[in-house]
Amino acid sequence: GAGVSQSPSNKVTEKGKDVELRCDPISGHTALYWYRQSLGQGLEFLIYFQGNSAPDKSGLPSDRFSAERTGGSVSTLTIQRTQQEDSAVYLCASSPGPDRDSNQPQHFGDGTRLSIL
Amino acid sequence: KQEVTQIPAALSVPEGENLVLNCSFTDSAIYNLQWFRQDPGKGLTSLLLIQSSQREQTSGRLNASLDKSSGRSTLYIAASQPGDSATYLCAVFGSARQLTFGSGTQLTVLP
Numbered sequence: 515g516a517g518v519s520q521s522p523s524n525k526v527t528e529k530g531k532d533v534e535l536r537c538d539p540i541s542g543h544t545a546l547y548w549y550r551q552s553l554g555q556g557l558e559f560l561i562y563f564q565g566n567s568a569p570d571k572s573g574l575p576s577d578r579f580s581a582e583r584t585g586g587s588v589s590t591l592t593i594q595r596t597q598q599e600d601s602a603v604y605l606c607a608s609s610p611g612p613d614r615d616s617n618q619p620q621h622f623g624d625g626t627r628l629s630i631l
Numbered sequence: 632k633q634e635v636t637q638i639p640a641a642l643s644v645p646e647g648e649n650l651v652l653n654c655s656f657t658d659s660a661i662y663n664l665q666w667f668r669q670d671p672g673k674g675l676t677s678l679l680l681i682q683s684s685q686r687e688q689t690s691g692r693l694n695a696s697l698d699k700s701s702g703r704s705t706l707y708i709a710a711s712q713p714g715d716s717a718t719y720l721c722a723v724f725g726s727a728r729q730l731t732f733g734s735g736t737q738l739t740v741l742p
Contacts, residue, residue: 547729557732570728605674616662619677620730
């Protein structure tokens with residue numbers, strides 16, 4: 515597609531429910547990132563996928579968070595047993611890949627605004 | 632651990648003024664520094680990317696400089712317009728292959 519696409523744009527759910535957030539990166543981009551933007555913490559890195567390599571999960575805040583990337587394209591971020599502190603905007607970004615990371619910016623989607631009641 | 636600081640947190644200027652936004656970072660081992668713009672309810676739009684070997688980049692009325700040794704970058708906006716009102720974010724990209732962001736400068740340009 516023309517840009518990074520995220521769905522849903524907004525999600526309201528009750529505490530304790532599981533949620534899935536989807537990211538469709540720019541076609542041909544091998545690198546995919548998830549970030550979280552919350553009022554108290556600013557923008558934080560969550561996870562990084564590069565091609566078929568094992569993802570860098572170092573930013574995931576707890577084991578309730580997981581992500582997968584199928585076929586090197588679409589990614590899903592799953593939050594289990596949601597808590598109120600999970601309320602934030604979840605942003606996805608993609609870039610061409612490590613060979614060009616030094617001179618190519620990351621392209622961001624519009625995010626999913628998650629509200630936990 | 633890399634830390635990025637942006638000053639000021641908020642800025643309000645009349646239309647037509649030139650302005651400077653500041654960014655500092657603690658670890659100079661970076662691949663590049665990026666400036667983004669974020670409008671309310673939207674994602675981030677890349678404005679300028681400066682590679683670690685470069686000193687500055689220009690795009691239209693925007694000019695960004697990088698002094699890697701001192702851990703500083705500035706974003707200069709010339710002849711500001713109301714449409715420039717947004718939050719401006721600075722981020723550095725390093726060997727960890729993730730962007731580390733500052734907390735942003737919220738800019739308001741008054742007509």
